[in-house]
Amino acid sequence: MSDNYVPDQILGHADEADGIEEYDNRLPRWWLGLFLFTVAWSPVYAIHYHFIAHRSQAAEYEAEMAAAAERWPQMSAEDVAKMEVTEDVIAEGKAIYEANCVACHGADLHGGIGPDLTDSEWIHGGTRDDIIQTVTNGVADKGMPSWGPILGPEKVAKVAAFVHQAGGGQ
Numbered sequence: 465m466s467d468n469y470v471p472d473q474i475l476g477h478a479d480e481a482d483g484i485e486e487y488d489n490r491l492p493r494w495w496l497g498l499f500l501f502t503v504a505w506s507p508v509y510a511i512h513y514h515f516i517a518h519r520s521q522a523a524e525y526e527a528e529m530a531a532a533a534e535r536w537p538q539m540s541a542e543d544v545a546k547m548e549v550t551e552d553v554i555a556e557g558k559a560i561y562e563a564n565c566v567a568c569h570g571a572d573l574h575g576g577i578g579p580d581l582t583d584s585e586w587i588h589g590g591t592r593d594d595i596i597q598t599v600t601n602g603v604a605d606k607g608m609p610s611w612g613p614i615l616g617p618e619k620v621a622k623v624a625a626f627v628h629q630a631g632g633g634q
């Protein structure tokens with residue numbers, strides 16, 4: 465900032481910049497003040513965030529997942545494996561089947577786009593565990609979606625129990 469500063473003087477390089485002209489005015493004091501304040505604030509905030517409050521995205525993610533697990537409890541893989549196949553489980557499985565599977569396997573399980581689930585022919589195995597595996601992972605190159613990430617282990621186990629019972633499970 466030299467003493468011969470005169471505001472609102474055109475710098476005169478429109479020829480280099482497609483006719484766009486420019487001034488070289490001083491920054492407004494309020495703007496400069498705000499800028500210096502943010503510079504001074506950032507180490508304070510960083511030190512507080514990392515070393516005093518010990519916050520991190522990973523910790524926040526874990527806390528949110530823990531809160532969600534409490535609010536919407538999911539059965540663990542072990543609980544699913546031990547799940548007793550009661551009439552209620554079959555009824556819930558039927559509802560899950562009707563909501564997700566009918567389009568390809570038919571309301572009566574006799575197939576359509578997907579194979580018949582009532583015959584005794586199984587491409588990927590007809591035990592309850594086999595069906596859980598197929599439904600969880602899907603068969604990507606044949607058009608069977610992978611339901612594990614969509615339904616979660618509990619619903620997969622329930623729909624598999626229904627298919628196993630209503631179809632020709634082995």
Ligand code: HEC
Pocket residue numbers: 560561564565566567568569577578579581585586587588589595598599603606607608609611623624627
């Ligand atoms: C977009 C169509 C589609 C939907 C929706 C779908 N499937 Fe499938 N499914 C298929 C196809 C296609 C196959 C055949 C895979 C192959 O040939 O390997 C298949 C295969 C299967 C098999 C294996 C059959 C065997 O003979 O081993 C099971 C079990 C099964 N599906 C269950 C389900 C369940 C339960 C749902 C609902 C949660 C579902 N499917 C939803 C298309 C679908």
